[in-house]
Amino acid sequence: MGSTATTTVPTNAELMEALAAVGAAYFQDFAAAAARHGLSSSQAKALGAVQEPVPMRALAGRLGCDASNVTGIVDRLESLGLANREAAAGDRRVKIVVITAEGREILNRIRGEMARTHQAFEAMDDEQRIALHSICAQVLPVLAGRTGGAQ
Amino acid sequence: MGSTATTTVPTNAELMEALAAVGAAYFQDFAAAAARHGLSSSQAKALGAVQEPVPMRALAGRLGCDASNVTGIVDRLESLGLANREAAAGDRRVKIVVITAEGREILNRIRGEMARTHQAFEAMDDEQRIALHSICAQVLPVLAGRTGGAQ
């Protein structure tokens, strides 16, 4: 940057407030886009988490909720034709959730229709996009609890 | 920045992915801290939205849900002693939600206990904090739908 001298370093509380506001607004944009396609935000979030095939148990981990909860969510995705359960080779206890072509289609449409989010991106210049992306990449492992990357 | 020449501008899809991941991780940290104090994430979110007194209807707007929903959430906050309904001067239809001292105490404790979020902040240098804060401030009005401030 180095644009001006006006820049004072924000406190943690200020950063937290700003991050929370942006996160909440992003989430509402996402939920609204999902609702337009008849999906709850939980269902849409689950759909986004199974772009690669994922066992039920691991999906629960990704969504941060109990495994029994995932059963119901995947039930509904399956009845909507957006995902399927497949048997895992090698362990017949495991069921793997696989997104269908229609599911991927809907997911892409939802992401494309997040109008406010896209507007927000357009309000950034290249330097800001690079900075934001790099900060997210740097911070994510810490925030998600994968401190090293080793494990 | 200006550190190196390696920086290529991320696509919207990459930015969206990064933002979603950070947002989700932040939210899980928040929900976990709230749960430690016996609050659901909806209740904690509502508590954070009433640091200033807010009418029920406006609270529904802030939370992005139906007004009838807020009735139940505030019911529970009230029965926990974390917030109160007060009559509005001048319009007896309106009920204003006011956080209690205990509510503010719990809210501060929750925010203080968001360990991963604080770790993530510590992983940033001053330049990054300034950049992130400024991007959030610039992008929030667009993302939240208050484009000009005029309307």
Add this chain to the structure above:
DNA sequence: GTCAAAGCTTGAGATACTGAAGCACCTGGC
């Protein structure tokens, strides 16, 4: 073969959320 553990489902109970209906109250026109 037996047993502990893991993966998924089911059931009960609480919360969250929406939409429709209802009540109390305010506002503007008469």
Add this chain to the structure above:
DNA sequence: GCCAGGTGCTTCAGTATCTCAAGCTTTGAC
């Protein structure tokens, strides 16, 4: 003053979400 229409909140179905406990099947170690 009075009445019609609009606004703010609550209540009432009905569904979805979520957690915990219990159950079933399968796996892996012994």
